[in-house]
Amino acid sequence: MGKVIANMSMSLDGFIADPADGIDHLFGWMGNGDVEVPTAVDWATFRMSPASAEYMRAALSSVGALIAGRHLFDITHGWGGTHPVGVPIFVVTHKEPADWPHTDTFTFVDGVEKAVALAKEAAGEKNVVVASAKIAQQCLEAGLLDAIHVDLVPVVLGDGVRWFENLRGTTRLGNPTVVEGNGVTHLAYPVVR
Amino acid sequence: MGKVIANMSMSLDGFIADPADGIDHLFGWMGNGDVEVPTAVDWATFRMSPASAEYMRAALSSVGALIAGRHLFDITHGWGGTHPVGVPIFVVTHKEPADWPHTDTFTFVDGVEKAVALAKEAAGEKNVVVASAKIAQQCLEAGLLDAIHVDLVPVVLGDGVRWFENLRGTTRLGNPTVVEGNGVTHLAYPVVR
Numbered sequence: 001m002g003k004v005i006a007n008m009s010m011s012l013d014g015f016i017a018d019p020a021d022g023i024d025h026l027f028g029w030m031g032n033g034d035v036e037v038p039t040a041v042d043w044a045t046f047r048m049s050p051a052s053a054e055y056m057r058a059a060l061s062s063v064g065a066l067i068a069g070r071h072l073f074d075i076t077h078g079w080g081g082t083h084p085v086g087v088p089i090f091v092v093t094h095k096e097p098a099d100w101p102h103t104d105t106f107t108f109v110d111g112v113e114k115a116v117a118l119a120k121e122a123a124g125e126k127n128v129v130v131a132s133a134k135i136a137q138q139c140l141e142a143g144l145l146d147a148i149h150v151d152l153v154p155v156v157l158g159d160g161v162r163w164f165e166n167l168r169g170t171t172r173l174g175n176p177t178v179v180e181g182n183g184v185t186h187l188a189y190p191v192v193r
Numbered sequence: 194m195g196k197v198i199a200n201m202s203m204s205l206d207g208f209i210a211d212p213a214d215g216i217d218h219l220f221g222w223m224g225n226g227d228v229e230v231p232t233a234v235d236w237a238t239f240r241m242s243p244a245s246a247e248y249m250r251a252a253l254s255s256v257g258a259l260i261a262g263r264h265l266f267d268i269t270h271g272w273g274g275t276h277p278v279g280v281p282i283f284v285v286t287h288k289e290p291a292d293w294p295h296t297d298t299f300t301f302v303d304g305v306e307k308a309v310a311l312a313k314e315a316a317g318e319k320n321v322v323v324a325s326a327k328i329a330q331q332c333l334e335a336g337l338l339d340a341i342h343v344d345l346v347p348v349v350l351g352d353g354v355r356w357f358e359n360l361r362g363t364t365r366l367g368n369p370t371v372v373e374g375n376g377v378t379h380l381a382y383p384v385v386r
Contacts (some may be wrong), residue, residue: 006295007353009239012341012343012357012366012382013207013356013357013358013360014206014207014355014357025363025365069248099305107257110361111343119358122215123265138348152204152380154365154366154367154368154369154382155363155364155365155366156333156341156357156363156364156366157363158357158360158361158362158364159360162207164205164206164207164349164351165206167206167349167351167352168351169351170218170345170348170349170350170351171348171349171351172348173205173347173348173349174347175373175375175376175378176378178371180368182368183368185368185369185371187345187378189205189347
């Protein structure tokens, strides 16, 4: 059985986007190196440091389904119909978008519990990755996360969209596995139940 | 010339204390190992993992002066007169406390610029460590920090006192040096000017 993993690029002060949803400061590590990491789409090929590339290849090959929030779906225009990770996407939303044609890979689900259940089923032995801050918060509160993978970027943004907020309780994590990239430190924490 | 370094134990979600100023979740790594690291006081001897002990010994031996905020000074009762680091302390405050007897090692200073200048003078070739969140924020805003050293603790606190907030701008950092302890990951970032 795969794990449910929340994964985001985050600034040292905890932001996953600037106040205007910009990610320029946070995604640079995906393009600042020489090692190509292909994705499922033509418009996104990563070029990373060797360490990040090895880490990313392993991560990509172990993902079986993705969960995103409606806001992320909207601001990326549904990744044009195909997410770079190339797996089934479960979008948590109260209202399904009208006329969305890519229903083969996109499923719209009301509530995180249901999204996680469906994504796990779709992922089989592989992992489910939660790729939106608010959804990750809700999954953490609901005890649905097995791991938190932070791509920690060496910048203090000062303001923006926080990954972790609106949390009622404290969650203990285990020691992370650490991979040192360039412009990023990959920290993979298990959630302690 | 030494560096001016902001150093704190921080949760993954960016808190350096719980809402009641408690630090139980954040300082465990200082006592969860077998390797003793003595301090300048009888009441505090660290017992850490080998990796943290080596990191801490190097850090302690390179500190020449400490800057703290008035709130930290008050809640620790001025560390009983002697800070475990055993170096001159510069407390940033608008109002000097009455009847504080330890004026040989404690200096009360109005404003971070003046505190940093005096602390650098006292530290000589050694480093100045900034040990309060608000003072570190002010130093960062004023361009006075050379480095940010985070002892990143594997816990999501959910609420508390944030290290980084009230910042007007974005600060780029260099890649960190990383030391993996037990219950902590030591990340030492240079500030990019």
